[in-house]
Amino acid sequence: MKGIKLTDVLKKYTMVIALILVLIFFYITTGGKILYAQNINNLISQNAYVFVLAAGMLLCILTGGNIDLACGSVVCFAGGLGAVMLDRDMNVWFAVIAMLVCGTIIGIWQGFWIAYFKVPPFIATLSGMYAFRGLSNVLLQGYTVGIRNTTFLNVFGGGADCYIPDFMGSANFNTTCMVIGIGIAAIYVIVVLRNRISAKANGYEVEALPSVIVKSVIICAVVIWLFYKLANYKGIPTSLIWIALVLLVYSYITTKTTMGRYLYAVGGNEKATVLSGIDSRKVYFFAYINMGLMAGLGGILTVARATQAQPTFGQGYEMDAIAACFIGGASAYGGEGNIFGVIIGAVLMGVINQGMSIMGTDANYQKVVKGLVLLFAIIFDVMSNKKKK
Amino acid sequence: MKNANVAEVLKKNAMLIVLVLVYIYFTARTGGQMFQPLNFNALITQNAYVYILATGMLVCMLTGGNIDLSCGSFVCFMGAVGGIMMVVKGWNPIVSILLMLVVGIVYGCLLGFLIAYVNVPPWIATLAGYLAFRGWGTKLLSANSTTGSIAPLPDSFLNTFSGKVFSTGVGKMNIPCLVAGIVACVIVFVASIMSRANKVKKGYEADSLLTVLARSVIASAAIMLFAYKLGLAGGIPTALIWVVVIVLIYSFVTSKTIMGRYFYTIGGNAEATRLSGIDTKMIMFVAYLNMAVLTVITSYVVMARFQSANSTAGTNYEMDAIAACVVGGVSAYGGSGKVLGMVIGATLIGVINLGMSLTGVDANWQKVVKGIVLLAAVVFDIVASKKNATR
Numbered sequence A: 001m002k003g004i005k006l007t008d009v010l011k012k013y014t015m016v017i018a019l020i021l022v023l024i025f026f027y028i029t030t031g032g033k034i035l036y037a038q039n040i041n042n043l044i045s046q047n048a049y050v051f052v053l054a055a056g057m058l059l060c061i062l063t064g065g066n067i068d069l070a071c072g073s074v075v076c077f078a079g080g081l082g083a084v085m086l087d088r089d090m091n092v093w094f095a096v097i098a099m100l101v102c103g104t105i106i107g108i109w110q111g112f113w114i115a116y117f118k119v120p121p122f123i124a125t126l127s128g129m130y131a132f133r134g135l136s137n138v139l140l141q142g143y144t145v146g147i148r149n150t151t152f153l154n155v156f157g158g159g160a161d162c163y164i165p166d167f168m169g170s171a172n173f174n175t176t177c178m179v180i181g182i183g184i185a186a187i188y189v190i191v192v193l194r195n196r197i198s199a200k201a202n203g204y205e206v207e208a209l210p211s212v213i214v215k216s217v218i219i220c221a222v223v224i225w226l227f228y229k230l231a232n233y234k235g236i237p238t239s240l241i242w243i244a245l246v247l248l249v250y251s252y253i254t255t256k257t258t259m260g261r262y263l264y265a266v267g268g269n270e271k272a273t274v275l276s277g278i279d280s281r282k283v284y285f286f287a288y289i290n291m292g293l294m295a296g297l298g299g300i301l302t303v304a305r306a307t308q309a310q311p312t313f314g315q316g317y318e319m320d321a322i323a324a325c326f327i328g329g330a331s332a333y334g335g336e337g338n339i340f341g342v343i344i345g346a347v348l349m350g351v352i353n354q355g356m357s358i359m360g361t362d363a364n365y366q367k368v369v370k371g372l373v374l375l376f377a378i379i380f381d382v383m384s385n386k387k388k389k
Numbered sequence B: 001m002k003n004a005n006v007a008e009v010l011k012k013n014a015m016l017i018v019l020v021l022v023y024i025y026f027t028a029r030t031g032g033q034m035f036q037p038l039n040f041n042a043l044i045t046q047n048a049y050v051y052i053l054a055t056g057m058l059v060c061m062l063t064g065g066n067i068d069l070s071c072g073s074f075v076c077f078m079g080a081v082g083g084i085m086m087v088v089k090g091w092n093p094i095v096s097i098l099l100m101l102v103v104g105i106v107y108g109c110l111l112g113f114l115i116a117y118v119n120v121p122p123w124i125a126t127l128a129g130y131l132a133f134r135g136w137g138t139k140l141l142s143a144n145s146t147t148g149s150i151a152p153l154p155d156s157f158l159n160t161f162s163g164k165v166f167s168t169g170v171g172k173m174n175i176p177c178l179v180a181g182i183v184a185c186v187i188v189f190v191a192s193i194m195s196r197a198n199k200v201k202k203g204y205e206a207d208s209l210l211t212v213l214a215r216s217v218i219a220s221a222a223i224m225l226f227a228y229k230l231g232l233a234g235g236i237p238t239a240l241i242w243v244v245v246i247v248l249i250y251s252f253v254t255s256k257t258i259m260g261r262y263f264y265t266i267g268g269n270a271e272a273t274r275l276s277g278i279d280t281k282m283i284m285f286v287a288y289l290n291m292a293v294l295t296v297i298t299s300y301v302v303m304a305r306f307q308s309a310n311s312t313a314g315t316n317y318e319m320d321a322i323a324a325c326v327v328g329g330v331s332a333y334g335g336s337g338k339v340l341g342m343v344i345g346a347t348l349i350g351v352i353n354l355g356m357s358l359t360g361v362d363a364n365w366q367k368v369v370k371g372i373v374l375l376a377a378v379v380f381d382i383v384a385s386k387k388n389a390t391r
Helices: A002-012 A014-029 A037-046 A048-062 A071-087 A092-116 A121-140 A150-155 A175-201 A209-232 A238-256 A258-268 A270-275 A280-306 A317-327 A339-359 A363-388 B002-012 B014-029 B037-062 B071-088 B093-117 B122-144 B155-161 B175-202 B209-232 B238-256 B258-268 B270-275 B280-306 B317-327 B339-358 B363-390
Strands: none
Touching: A002 A014, A014 A339, A037 A048, A037 A209, A037 A238, A037 A339, A048 A071, A048 A238, A048 A258, A048 A280, A048 A317, A048 A339, A071 A092, A071 A121, A071 A280, A071 A317, A092 A121, A092 A150, A092 A280, A121 B317, A121 B363, A150 A280, A175 A209, A238 A258, A238 A280, A238 A339, A258 A270, A258 A280, A270 A280, A317 A339, A317 A363, A317 B122, A339 A363, A363 B122, B002 B014, B014 B339, B037 B071, B037 B209, B037 B238, B037 B258, B037 B280, B037 B317, B037 B339, B071 B093, B071 B122, B071 B280, B071 B317, B093 B122, B093 B155, B093 B280, B155 B238, B155 B280, B175 B209, B238 B258, B238 B280, B238 B339, B258 B270, B258 B280, B270 B280, B317 B339, B317 B363, B339 B363
């Protein structure tokens, strides 16, 4: 009995275990550098786009393994648009809204063809991948456009001061950051307990108390450890706020809203969903508009982090996002996957990205490794699904 | 009745008419430059890769709208492998060519296995290859040369895959080229009349003799125009021979062989095909293995044309191949599409490519135009087949 349980746990958390193993691997090969406070901070800032794009990609994948190959190019185009606007000294918030709107309009364009004309998503978005890459080049005229606007950089996680300022404490330790970390852990525990009590009151089945406690302790420990590390460097990077916001919103949308349920339903069995009176076209449309919006936000975070826009930005980002989803257990055939998995997947991609750059791995080999990681994640997913059936 | 007929003919040959219109447009825009013998030659040699890759892509797409995103990167990777074998290691070109083919077959088997037997969705499996082979190929090239490109390739290799057959000077009429054109015309006439006679004999419905003759005359005129222009440009490009051989073989395979029918039936209804006892997995496997082999042949032609192996080779080729198929009427959902349609699609893509570079359109806008052409072709295909379905 106990043995079976252990294998179940192992299976359920395979990717978490994989993440830990990969971390240990890079910890050894980089001589511990990967867990330096500064590197953890960089890991979050540099891979913010993975989290954001993967959240958008998850919704598309849920509808039936559909993807958006264009999002990397859209990141570049939306980011480039903002950079050009800021370069002409336009209002920051106007530029930010323009980038988000730009992403959303592209999402509407692609979603329209995919949802209402049944153009296969990979072809519609492949077309967008080329078109928007070309347009980005036209927009930036092949040059790098720098961003000097400090408000923009500070708010979206770029430059030297993109951290939440410390209101209290000393020079070397960001106390605000630590307090926030402890606060989050406390809120997590309270939410878990409340959910458990209300589930029990409603007569639902609940998990055994020891396993809940173990899980909460682990999660709280990870959160507190993370914030301790961040506090040791400069504090909470502002990009983390955006990541957290996106993840919370999407976690809510996918688990608690009708639209969220529809996404799973369409991916699980489209015909049955349509026959039960749900307009599947609207669901696809929603997923792709939303992907466009996330690509817009991804563009903002990317150009802010780099403090410039280049026509080559965003190349291969679609790959990172897709890989994060599949590593996180989203099914390549749709209907399965959740935000928690995406977090694990995105962190894993982030660790691989970061680890390889600390090790000084050639950029070309990085591509090879990422391609292989994607392939293994998908093979693992397909194989484990086959066994279930 | 007569009117309905015209509309029908127009619809059936929509892409051919678009091709002619686009061609006339670019000829007018370039002040007739597009019609010069040298540009006929360029149209063939610059776009040979589109025809060969699109042939492989066609087979993949027939099986259900499946594509191969990795073929462009694989062309680059194979170029690097071939360059290292022939230039860096100095191996015999024939041995190298065969070894490259073996590498392609290994990749094709791996890809086919993953897609057919492990059920990995094709676009993910090939997306992984798209990224990995570009990185690996670039790495191999930069590790083996200071400039990121490997040259010079041996002459015997270059002559097999590029240059001209029985080459003569530009401006003089090349007789072998003209003769080949005339022979091709005769074959077209004989083949179409024999095929009609055969149909009539077996009691199948056949087009009227007049239609068959008209079609043959138009086809012959096009062939002779090409032969004449290519003759003036110095002879038949070697790449054209490769393209024609491959197109003819696949035209035969897809329309006359059992395997060919299987590709269509799987794309039409995979479940029904499987239930009628056909090994659908095997067919998918063959489609991707075949794609990899044709990609290797493409890499020979591309290397020979650029006279080197370099890291930008093959960029966006997958896009051109997919677009050629979709423009040529291959369904994005599989099950329908012909090699002849693909040839028209590939030529259209080639004409657009060449026309844009002759008119000096910026490379970035070219990307935009290509993206839009791809989308427009799919939408056209879907709208057209929807109308057919409702009727």
